[in-house]
Amino acid sequence: MDEEIYKENILDHNRNPHNREVLDEYDLRGGGTNPTCGDELELFVKLGEDGKVTHATFLGSGCAISQAGASMLTDKLKGLPGQGMTLAGLKLLAPGDIYSMLGIHISPGRVNCALLAYRALNDGLKNAKA
Amino acid sequence: MLDTKAIKKDFPIFEHEKDLVYLDSAATSQTPQVVLDAMNGYYTSFRSNIHRGLYKMGEEASEAYESARASVARFIGAAPEEIVLTSGATASSNMLVRMLEESGSIFPRTPLGFQGESLEDEIVATVMEHHASLIPLQELAKREGLAIKLVPVGLAYGIDYDAAEKLITPKTKIVACVLASNVLGTINDVRRLADLAHKVGALMIVDATEAVGHIPVDVKKLGADFLYFSGHKMLGPTGIGVLYGRKDLLEALPPSVFGGGIVEKVTGESATWTSSPKRFEAGTPNIAGAIGLGAAVEYLGKVGVENIHAHVRELTSYAFEKLAQIPGIHVFAAPVEQNVGIISFTIDGLPAAATALQAGVHPHDLAQIAGDSNVAIRAGHHCAAPLMQTLGVPATARASFYLYNEKADIDALIEAIKKAQMMFAK
Numbered sequence: 001m002d003e004e005i006y007k008e009n010i011l012d013h014n015r016n017p018h019n020r021e022v023l024d025e026y027d028l029r030g031g032g033t034n035p036t037c038g039d040e041l042e043l044f045v046k047l048g049e050d051g052k053v054t055h056a057t058f059l060g061s062g063c064a065i066s067q068a069g070a071s072m073l074t075d076k077l078k079g080l081p082g083q084g085m086t087l088a089g090l091k092l093l094a095p096g097d098i099y100s101m102l103g104i105h106i107s108p109g110r111v112n113c114a115l116l117a118y119r120a121l122n123d124g125l126k127n128a129k130a
Numbered sequence: 131m132l133d134t135k136a137i138k139k140d141f142p143i144f145e146h147e148k149d150l151v152y153l154d155s156a157a158t159s160q161t162p163q164v165v166l167d168a169m170n171g172y173y174t175s176f177r178s179n180i181h182r183g184l185y186k187m188g189e190e191a192s193e194a195y196e197s198a199r200a201s202v203a204r205f206i207g208a209a210p211e212e213i214v215l216t217s218g219a220t221a222s223s224n225m226l227v228r229m230l231e232e233s234g235s236i237f238p239r240t241p242l243g244f245q246g247e248s249l250e251d252e253i254v255a256t257v258m259e260h261h262a263s264l265i266p267l268q269e270l271a272k273r274e275g276l277a278i279k280l281v282p283v284g285l286a287y288g289i290d291y292d293a294a295e296k297l298i299t300p301k302t303k304i305v306a307c308v309l310a311s312n313v314l315g316t317i318n319d320v321r322r323l324a325d326l327a328h329k330v331g332a333l334m335i336v337d338a339t340e341a342v343g344h345i346p347v348d349v350k351k352l353g354a355d356f357l358y359f360s361g362h363k364m365l366g367p368t369g370i371g372v373l374y375g376r377k378d379l380l381e382a383l384p385p386s387v388f389g390g391g392i393v394e395k396v397t398g399e400s401a402t403w404t405s406s407p408k409r410f411e412a413g414t415p416n417i418a419g420a421i422g423l424g425a426a427v428e429y430l431g432k433v434g435v436e437n438i439h440a441h442v443r444e445l446t447s448y449a450f451e452k453l454a455q456i457p458g459i460h461v462f463a464a465p466v467e468q469n470v471g472i473i474s475f476t477i478d479g480l481p482a483a484a485t486a487l488q489a490g491v492h493p494h495d496l497a498q499i500a501g502d503s504n505v506a507i508r509a510g511h512h513c514a515a516p517l518m519q520t521l522g523v524p525a526t527a528r529a530s531f532y533l534y535n536e537k538a539d540i541d542a543l544i545e546a547i548k549k550a551q552m553m554f555a556k
Contacts, residue, residue, distance in 0.1 A: 005498065006553055014554075037494055037510045038524035061524075063494035064554070113494060 005104045013068035019057040030124025034112045043120035053077045053084030063113050070117035132441040134536040151505040151542040156472050156530030158362045168425035169418040198424025205427045207348035208374050214410040215420050218371035219339040220262040222358035227266040228386035254297050255306040256281040257520050261513040263337040287314040287464045302332040309341040313512045315472030316464035324353030343430050344470050345439050366426035370419030380406040389413045438533045442471035445531040449540045457488040474526035486555035493527040500546035
């Protein structure tokens with residue numbers, strides 16, 4: 001019961017993270033640091049001609065929550081083939097979306113872990129030209 | 131070893147949290163009932179401001195406050211007039227830097243250096259410093275155009291004293307060193323650095339936050355010009371701390387925080403200051419906190435700091451032995467003879483983990499899983515980022531021991547580590 005935070009899907013994403021690679025060609029690239037532990041994460045996003053995300057990847061190490069968060073977030077950005085999120089959609093993502101995506105209770109002590117990839121995405125959006 | 135059954139009875143938290151395994155005293159210690167009673171006594175029977183009221187309660191409060199100052203002074207081999215009561219080590223450190231900066235006499239101002247200009251004066255600190263000690267010095271260096279140099283870590287997670295000898299030169303104005311590292315547990319040979327500092331006319335500042343109340347501390351024996359610590363890591367309440375300054379040095383320094391209670395004469399334009407240490411305690415201080423700290427010091431004196439250290443040393447040694455049996459563990463800690471009772475570690479796991487008990491676990495995940503079994507440890511960079519960079523890890527898990535801990539607490543930690551490894555097994 002107590003370990004509810006380490007649900008099987010979280011542990012799965014941590015063991016075998018999706019999209020854990022560098023993109024050589026990308027439209028967005030952002031970084032984030034967890035101020036409580038110094039874990040660092042970089043996130044890359046490539047948009048297709050229709051303006052939808054075709055590739056989303058990340059690189060970095062960290063705790064299970066931050067790794068699962070990055071793995072699930074990059075999956076979410078890509079969506080099903082041809083159904084990636086749009087730039088406008090990325091901008092609308094809020095911390096609440098990340099918590100629902102993780103599907104676990106995030107205590108105040110783990111907020112920085114849960115939002116590490118989300119912060120990297122926002123950093124990328126801030127750096128984007130248009 | 132100490133009779134922990136009896137000692138635990140002195141701490142109401144263990145009555146309230148019956149299965150608590152508290153291994154985070156390096157972050158903050160627990161509070162004995164005598165400290166709570168002393169503070170409660172002030173609030174319930176003689177609450178009034180100090181140094182002002184001419185009525186009986188006012189005198190009682192002043193006496194209790196000054197008697198706490200005297201207890202603290204005795205505890206670290208200082209005189210009462212060398213003790214400034216602050217809100218904690220961070221406040222002490224910041225105040226001190228500003229006081230030194232404002233005083234032309236002790237710390238001559240150097241003109242702000244232009245780019246490329248060779249900078250004359252230097253500050254030497256160690257890479258082990260806590261952010262509370264390091265950052266005020268960094269900011270001072272920036273404002274005044276000084277260079278700041280860090281003594282690296284040497285053998286057995288101690289200071290590299292040979293490097294210190296080379297770094298401390300006639301250019302050095304301040305040498306700062308932590309007495310006990312909050313990450314590695316290392317008890318540093320501060321005296322050795324103090325002698326080097328004094329040989330070149332530099333001031334020796336000591337951060338004794340993890341040391342006072344854990345090992346015997348004597349400011350004179352250490353050769354400290356200034357030394358500071360917090361009450362809450364030595365059984366006292368939060369929000370109270372100490373800045374010790376050698377009498378002649380304190381007397382020459384101006385205040386850096388201004389307000390009531392520190393003045394001799396005030397006109398519309400300016401003010402002159404009263405004597406030290408009162409000059410450095412503007413405004414109504416944390417009276418209850420000071421009284422609580424005084425009671426903590428008396429309690430520690432009764433148990434005996436030497437006895438506490440011997441007890442903690444035995445626990446540290448036991449923990450080293452148990453942790454060493456975990457496959458893929460990396461321990462970052464000074465050997466038991468030089469350790470204040472703090473062990474940092476990471477569970478890296480084995481590359482090709484054959485069994486579940488060889489899995490790696492991130493410090494945050496470990497601390498959370500341990501916490502779920504009511505085993506309180508810490509994970510993170512412990513506000514010592516430069517040291518973590520030296521160690522080459524972003525974060526560690528940290529267990530710290532104090533008088534109320536017992537070997538069973540370490541067994542519980544080992545169980546929690548195993549449980550976490552099982553959860554994270556591939």
